[in-house]
Amino acid sequence: DGRLVIPVAPMNKRRISGIVHDESASGKTVFIEPAEVVEANNRIRELQMEERREITRILIRLADGLRPSIPLIEESVEVVARLDFVRAKARYAVETDACMPSLSDGPELEWYHACHPELLLSLRRQGREIVPLDIVLTPGARLLVISGPNAGGKSVCLKTVGVLQYMLQCGLLPPVHDNSHFGIFSDIFVDIGDDQSIEDDLSTYSSHLRNMKTIVGNGRPGSLVLIDEFGGGTEPQIGGAIAQAILHRFVDLGLWGVVTTHYQNLKHFAEDTDGLVNGSMLYDRHLMQPLFRLSIGNPGSSFAVEIARKTGLPQEIIREAEEIVGSDYVNLDKYLLDIARDRKYWENKRMAIRQKEKKLEETLRRYEEEAETLRSQRREIIGEARQEARKILEGSNAAIERTIRTIREAQADRERTQEARRKLEQERRQMESAKGVGSGGNELLRRAPKAKKPKPEAPPAGAASRPIAVGDAVKLDGEGTPGRVLEVSGKRATVVFGMLKTTVDTARLRHTAADPDRAPARQASFVSTATADDLRDRQLSFKRDIDVRGMRVDEALQAITYFIDDAVQFSAGRVRILHGTGTGALRQAIRRYLDTVAGVASYRDEHVQFGGAGITVVDLA
Structure with a gap:
């Protein structure tokens, strides 16, 4: 009770003066409040009561201040609750990969990639993938009769339809693709599971019949009907007949919905009746396992014989069953x-x-x-x-x-x-x-x-036979500029042509009557025929591409120097240097050199389809 006490054995309780407040359930311990701390405990209790009174006073003051704003507070609580509700729906939609489908006022059901939300989350936690459902119902085929093997997914399909339709009509986004179409149904009737009751004297079949009575009595064209194991729970022949009659009544009422069954007569009835359509849950016959995929248009087999063989039932029993049916x-x-x-x-x-x-x-x-x-x-x-x-x-x-x-x-x-x-x-x-x-x-x-x-020159007497000697006036074979022989050494002679001195073979020299000392100075500057021919041959054989891959940097730069000089001289306009990618060192060295050449206007990488960074395209000024 908020009092500070000491646990003491019963034999020692009289050795401590104080107040005995209680004893343990076994009676082996008593709790004594020593006399020395009674006053301190009383003071603590008084302070606690003062604290409670102060808290009460503060709360009363706060309540008095808030009381005039009670209507605004209530409105704010409603707004916060609505925002919290919207946020909760949005978080659930994100968690279940939900989308906003197309909506219509009347009955419509055209779903693609539909998933049961709780099954989706459960399988995701297990690291498994869900098999989505595609289902389309139209006014001409508005009641789907699903057949197929046990544990093949019929009930899951039925429950998926019910859950997603109810989610949408409650304002929750369903987990479907956004190209799906949803309508609004005025009623949703569901008959799933076993509602037998000893108290109400209802068997399994009678409970189903009571639900059928409710559906027939209240169903209308805008109603959605979901029935699992339609016609089950009684003798198959009469149960199938009653189920067929009820299904016929559903068609007459214009109901929409999904029913699951194993009855052959319902499959035949759905095949021959307008407004009904057969559907089946697919099954892998080779692996003997369900595929959990819905196929609309054909009835499904129950695979009873195959499943019986898979479970190991003796072959004689299976053969006898085949003979019976x-x-x-x-x-x-x-x-x-x-x-x-x-x-x-x-x-x-x-x-x-x-x-x-x-x-x-x-x-x-x-x-x-x-x-x-x-x-x-x-x-x-x-x-x-x-x-x-x-x-x-x-x-x-x-x-x-x-x-x-x-x-x-x-x-x-x-x-x-x-x-x-x-x-x-x-x-x-x-x-x-x-x-x-x-x-x-x-x-x-x-x-x-x-x-x-030109006027024919009068060669000096004996010029045709006289050898070349120092001081002779001569000219090069095929040239018109005269020169003076300065020195003769064997078959080589040193000749001066104006301001130019050169050494040539004496066989290329011819005597001339022209005086080299009186020749115009401009004649000393000439371009020989051999030089002009060499220049033209170089221009004709010049190529706009040079390949320096595999060369060292100094070798490549020397080759590119001659190449760029020729390109500028021949007005090439644009040339390409193929250097490859590699480490990029050769490419950088070449571009540093191009930055120093006055005749280079710009350079860039070749187009990626023609070599990219392995080729540099150079535009000349």
């Missing part, structure tokens, strides 16, 4: 098995065809995208080629102009002029092979001057 029943069951097998086969075929069609569509779409990319790249490449062709044409025209200027400045003899004109004609024919180039070449060729016939 007759060959017609056994054959009918076999026909249903064959239908189920064929349906499964064609469903697999249809699924495989759909997958192939999807793959073909994806492949076609990818090819169309790649074709569009190639067309775009083709337009880009053609544009670049035309631009490069214009640059080549401009470079060729400039080369022709330089050749004309060289001929004029060199005052060439007739043979050299004819050679130059021959090469110009050859280049013109080469350029005419390119579209739109021939006219420019013809125009420049017409502008080339005719060869000026």
